[in-house]
Amino acid sequence: MKNTFYQWRQTLSILALLLLASSVNAVTPRYDYPFDDPHTATVVGTPKDWQTTFAHPAPLTAEQLPRLSQLPLPEVFWYQDTLHYSTAWQEGEAPLIFVIAGTGSGHDGGTMRTLANTWFDAGYHVVLLSSPTYANFIATASSSGVPGRLHQDAIDLYQVMEQITERHDQRKNGKRQISNFSVSGYSLGGAHAAYIGQLDNQRQRFNFARVLLINPPVSLYNSVVRLDNLLQNNLDFKDPTEVDRFVTNAFDRVAKAYVEDDSLAMDDDILYTLYRKLGPDQASLDTLIGTAFRLSSSNMLFTADVMTSHGFLKPAQLELQAHDPLTDYLKAAMRISFIEYFDQFFLPFFRQRTGPISREAMIDELSLYPLTHYLRTDKRVEVVTNADDLILDQTELDWLKATFGDRATIFPNGGHCGNMAHPAFTHTLQQSLLQLTQTQTQQVQPQQPSARSDTP
Amino acid sequence: MKALTSISLVHLSMTHLPKNLSKSLLATMALLLSGCAGSAINLFSPTDTVTEKVDHTADYPIDIYDPWEGYNRRMYIYNAKFDRYVFIPIVEGYEAVMPDIAEQGVSNFFSNLGEVSNVINSALQLKPTSTLTGLGRFGLNSTVGLLGLWDPATKLGLLEKEEDFGQTLGYWGAGAGPFLILPIAGPSSLRDASGTLADFAIDNQINLLKDYSGLTFSTVSAINSRHEVKFRYLQGSTPFEYEALRYLYLKKRELDVLK
Numbered sequence: 001m002k003n004t005f006y007q008w009r010q011t012l013s014i015l016a017l018l019l020l021a022s023s024v025n026a027v028t029p030r031y032d033y034p035f036d037d038p039h040t041a042t043v044v045g046t047p048k049d050w051q052t053t054f055a056h057p058a059p060l061t062a063e064q065l066p067r068l069s070q071l072p073l074p075e076v077f078w079y080q081d082t083l084h085y086s087t088a089w090q091e092g093e094a095p096l097i098f099v100i101a102g103t104g105s106g107h108d109g110g111t112m113r114t115l116a117n118t119w120f121d122a123g124y125h126v127v128l129l130s131s132p133t134y135a136n137f138i139a140t141a142s143s144s145g146v147p148g149r150l151h152q153d154a155i156d157l158y159q160v161m162e163q164i165t166e167r168h169d170q171r172k173n174g175k176r177q178i179s180n181f182s183v184s185g186y187s188l189g190g191a192h193a194a195y196i197g198q199l200d201n202q203r204q205r206f207n208f209a210r211v212l213l214i215n216p217p218v219s220l221y222n223s224v225v226r227l228d229n230l231l232q233n234n235l236d237f238k239d240p241t242e243v244d245r246f247v248t249n250a251f252d253r254v255a256k257a258y259v260e261d262d263s264l265a266m267d268d269d270i271l272y273t274l275y276r277k278l279g280p281d282q283a284s285l286d287t288l289i290g291t292a293f294r295l296s297s298s299n300m301l302f303t304a305d306v307m308t309s310h311g312f313l314k315p316a317q318l319e320l321q322a323h324d325p326l327t328d329y330l331k332a333a334m335r336i337s338f339i340e341y342f343d344q345f346f347l348p349f350f351r352q353r354t355g356p357i358s359r360e361a362m363i364d365e366l367s368l369y370p371l372t373h374y375l376r377t378d379k380r381v382e383v384v385t386n387a388d389d390l391i392l393d394q395t396e397l398d399w400l401k402a403t404f405g406d407r408a409t410i411f412p413n414g415g416h417c418g419n420m421a422h423p424a425f426t427h428t429l430q431q432s433l434l435q436l437t438q439t440q441t442q443q444v445q446p447q448q449p450s451a452r453s454d455t456p
Numbered sequence: 457m458k459a460l461t462s463i464s465l466v467h468l469s470m471t472h473l474p475k476n477l478s479k480s481l482l483a484t485m486a487l488l489l490s491g492c493a494g495s496a497i498n499l500f501s502p503t504d505t506v507t508e509k510v511d512h513t514a515d516y517p518i519d520i521y522d523p524w525e526g527y528n529r530r531m532y533i534y535n536a537k538f539d540r541y542v543f544i545p546i547v548e549g550y551e552a553v554m555p556d557i558a559e560q561g562v563s564n565f566f567s568n569l570g571e572v573s574n575v576i577n578s579a580l581q582l583k584p585t586s587t588l589t590g591l592g593r594f595g596l597n598s599t600v601g602l603l604g605l606w607d608p609a610t611k612l613g614l615l616e617k618e619e620d621f622g623q624t625l626g627y628w629g630a631g632a633g634p635f636l637i638l639p640i641a642g643p644s645s646l647r648d649a650s651g652t653l654a655d656f657a658i659d660n661q662i663n664l665l666k667d668y669s670g671l672t673f674s675t676v677s678a679i680n681s682r683h684e685v686k687f688r689y690l691q692g693s694t695p696f697e698y699e700a701l702r703y704l705y706l707k708k709r710e711l712d713v714l715k
Contacts, residue, residue, distance in 0.1 A: 079536065079690035106693050136692025240514035247517035251707065259714045299694045306695070323529040327518060328510045330696045 029423035033414055038388040039285040040275070041418030045110075047272035052426040058088035058120035060128070062108065065163055067140045068156075074306050076320035080139035083160065086112070086128040088120050093177035095209065096125040097433065098161055100196075102187025102417070103224075104296025106130045110268075111186060114421045115214075115429070122430040125178060127164055131189055132156055133296070135303040145307035146349050147300065150220070150366060154195035161196075162205060182210040182433060186417055187391070190216025190383070191368060197381055198374045209436050212429070213383040215391070215417045218399055220366040221342070223391035224293075228338040230390070231290020234283045237335045246287065253278055289390070298333035301341055302326075312345045368403075375403050382407045382432050384425070386414035520702050522635040531637040532698055536689035538640060547682045561605040562680050567616065568597045568604025572662060573655045577619035581627040586617040618712070621658075622651030626713030635702055643705040 034050055035041040064082035067073065073080060085107045097119050101112055107128040116126045130137045132153040138145065141156050165178070183206070185193040190213035197211035217223035236242055257277045280288075305312040306320065313329050314320065347362060357365075368375065375381055383404050387397060401408050409428050411419060419425050522528060551559065571594040578586035593609040593616065601608050610616070625647050626632070633646030644652070665673070690697060 077695070080692050084692060106691070108691075134693065135695055139692065240511060240516050244515045244517050255711055255714055258711055299696065302695050322533055323526070325525055325529065326696055327699050330518060330699055331510045331516055 029427050031411065031422070031424040033411070033419045033422045033424070035415070035418065036413050037282070038386070038390050038413065038415035038418070039282050039289065041386075041388075041413065041415030042390055043280075043285050043288055043418075044271050044275045045418050046421035048269040051421040052118070052423045054117045054121050056121065058113070058116040058126055060086045060088050060108070060113065060116055060126075062086055063164075065140075065160065065167070068159060068163070069140055069142060069145075069307075071142075071145050071307055073139065074320065075322055076306060076324060076326075077139050077303075078322050080136055083140040084108075084130065084136050085160075085164065086116070087164075088116055088126045089176045090120075090123060090125055091176070093179050094123055094125050095180045095182065095433070096127060096178045097182040097184055097210075098127050098129060098196075100129050100157065100183070100185030100189030100192045101131040101134065102185070102189050103131055103133050103293070104300055105187075105189075106134050106136065111417060111420060115184070115186065118426050118429050119184075119433065121426075122434055124182075124433065125176065127161075129157065129160060132192065133188065133300045135299050138300065138303045139307060142304075142307070144350075144353065146304045146310075146346065148220070148346060148366065149350065150191055150195045151199075151370075153192055154199050157192060157196055158199055158203070158205075165206075180209045181206040182212065183208050184210075184212040184214060184429075185216075186214040186420065188217065188220070190214050191220065194368055194371055194375065194381065197378070198371055201374070201378070208380060210433055211378075211381040212432055213381070213385075214420070214429070215385045215389055216368065216383065217391050218368050218396035219363070221363045222393070222396070224338045226391055226393075227290060227293045229290075230286040231294055232337065234287040234290070237294065240331075250284070294334055297338065297341065298330060298336075301336065301345065302329050302333050305345070308349065310345065310349055372403060376405075379407065382409070384409045384411075384428055384432070386411045386416075386419065388413050388415060390416045518699060518703055520635055520706060521633075522702065524634055524636065528635060528637040529698060531639060535637065535640060535642055539689050543640070543682055544688070547679055550679050550683060559680075559683065562676065563684060564597070564601070564607045565604045566677055566680050567607070568594065568601070569659075569664065570618075571597070571616075572659060572664060573621070574617055574619045576658060577621055577624045577655075578617060580621075580624045581619065583617075583619075586619060589614055589617055590619075620648075620651055621654040622648035622709070623713050625651055626709070632706055632709060635706065643701055645706065645709070648709060 032050070033041070034047065035044065063085055065085070067081055067083065099112060099115050099119075101107060101109060105111070107130045112128045116128055120126050132138070132142060132147040137156075138147055141160050142153075143156055144152060147153055161183075168176070168178070183193045183196050183200075185191075193211055193213055194216065197208055200206050200208055231237065235246055254274065257274060261277070302313055304310075305314055309316045313332055320326075343359075347357075347359060350362070351357060364370070381404070383400055385392070385397075385400065385408075387410050389397075392400075397410070401410070409432075411425065413419070414422070414425070554562070571590050575587055575590035575594065578590055593614050596609045596612070596614070597604050597607055600606075622645075630647050632648070636644045636646055636649055638644050638649060641652075694700060
């Protein structure tokens with residue numbers, strides 16, 4: 001009898017433990033992101049089996065605003081007559097979060113959809129905005145036509161955000177009220193969010209409840225040079241024969257995997273599937289990251305060059321027509337490194353436009369450093385990033401920790417934006433907004449102790 | 457299928473496009489898109505024209521045989537405008553009116569008719585497994601699947617093997633030939649456009665629907681095809697969309713032929 005009672009008690013305590021464990025689990029998901037190599041993480045992202053599943057994905061709608069730019073629209077960009085963005089609205093009153101995409105990315109990319117799901121699930125209205133470096137944004141909303149000066153980009157984005165809000169107020173007929181505003185962005189969009197937060201402290205239109213930076217650069221110049229080096233260390237884009245060999249080889253390997261495997265489907269998990277089949281070495285991964293970046297920078301600099309008639313790729317006087325072949329411009333743009341673009345287009349353009357500025361001063365300006373005081377003192381600003389983010393070095397990571405203190409959450413691995421769909425990351429992003437009314441404490445305690453940074 | 461309207465060409469051509477450009481294998485290859493010029497060329501003099509900045513003796517991965525580029529680019533713009541002002545509004549109306557399950561039924565129905573072409577072309581490419589798979593799918597889906605409205609074959613693990621006459625020509629050694637933008641239907645090549653015509657001629661001969669198909673049939677077929685393709689023209693992501701799509705289309709077809 002005593003024995004039975006003992007067993008009973010034991011069973012009960014096991015049950016209680018299990019219950020406790022599962023409730024703990026519900027609050028802070030275990031951080032088990034699978035890739036320790038940041039290059040792999042950056043390319044492959046979060047494989048399906050490790051992704052957060054959302055019961056109700058954000059019902060995103062594509063929307064358009066009339067063009068805001070005062071610059072004339074060139075014939076070759078005839079289709080850039082509206083600014084594209086996406087929204088997902090809750091049924092009743094809710095807080096709203098603006099999300100800004102990373103370098104060269106649009107409002108409707110995969111990472112943006114992940115972030116939309118994350119915050120829609122937390123009860124937010126969500127507005128997704130393209131990066132100011134995205135071709136559509138440059139052609140429709142950039143006041144100078146050349147993106148990258150963060151404070152100016154912030155002014156352009158702010159104007160877009162005001163217009164979207166105004167339009168919503170006119171349309172909503174008393175429904176879908178906005179209770180308060182927050183702003184976030186990943187990668188370059190994180191730096192933009194910081195500048196927008198500071199701008200709003202002056203203009204007071206939104207009074208953001210939260211400004212959330214995800215995997216931001218600290219120094220834009222350093223980060224971009226790092227990404228560019230991933231490419232330049234492996235593949236010389238000034239040598240077309242070498243590039244041709246690389247691309248042909250890569251295609252052949254992908255083709256072989258595709259032909260051999262009947263089940264290889266072009267679904268959302270294709271990158272992970274290919275990664276497992278092909279087992280690419282680090283040089284290939286780096287070339288891929290660098291090429292992707294080079295491709296988006298080509299889009300950006302050709303668009304900026306045409307919008308400003310600066311004469312960088314296209315002769316200043318030449319007016320391209322809608323049906324003119326552009327292949328040679330793509331070829332020419334792809335060989336331009338970031339440093340070449342910076343020294344031979346960006347810097348001269350702004351010197352001409354806004355007056356003399358030294359190279360060093362411009363590099364300093366393109367960073368979070370001018371915002372140090374704001375980021376250190378304004379408790380509404382938070383940062384979430386990874387210790388092995390490819391766009392940061394140790395000094396910059398330490399600077400983030402020192403500046404944000406307990407408002408920095410740093411995951412041990414995940415590369416650049418690789419772990420954004422992991423439940424622990426999702427949880428951190430949601431809690432950052434949901435705990436707005438509570439005292440500022442560290443929100444996430446991933447179960448592995450190493451998952452937390454030591455805050456100074 | 458007596459009515460061979462140009463609009464129903466959409467079905468065969470559009471389905472060659474990746475269904476989700478953003479996250480497909482093709483996006484992976486898009487990352488490898490372009491090569492560049494010889495380093496001796498001075499890139500940055502404002503008086504240069506771009507042709508002087510490119511090494512015309514070198515092979516670039518992005519170079520595609522496109523002798524009809526002038527016509528193609530104009531047709532591309534025409535298609536983009538047709539899409540924007542006519543096609544997409546119709547498709548959106550269709551999506552608003554139809555319950556999802558009915559959309560899926562329509563999609564399955566046309567996919568089942570396409571099984572005829574899969575079977576014939578698999579046979580022509582001496583692929584017994586694909587031929588039998590196609591026959592099995594057609595038999596099962598036409599009966600248990602209520603004339604193709606449902607797709608029990610896929611649920612049983614009999615996955616569709618898409619084969620068309622363009623792939624058959626490729627299998628027997630025909631290259632893609634010049635890149636070609638078809639009216640409304642979009643990206644193709646001389647080989648694939650000929651293949652599309654051949655597939656239509658074969659369908660016409662077999663006359664599976666016993667002359668019940670007319671203009672309505674072709675229209676619904678076209679709307680369904682466009683509904684299945686998520687791609688939207690000129691959303692402003694890149695000024696080089698024509699180059700990107702031309703490259704991706706032909707690479708995708710290379711893979712289709714290999715498979």
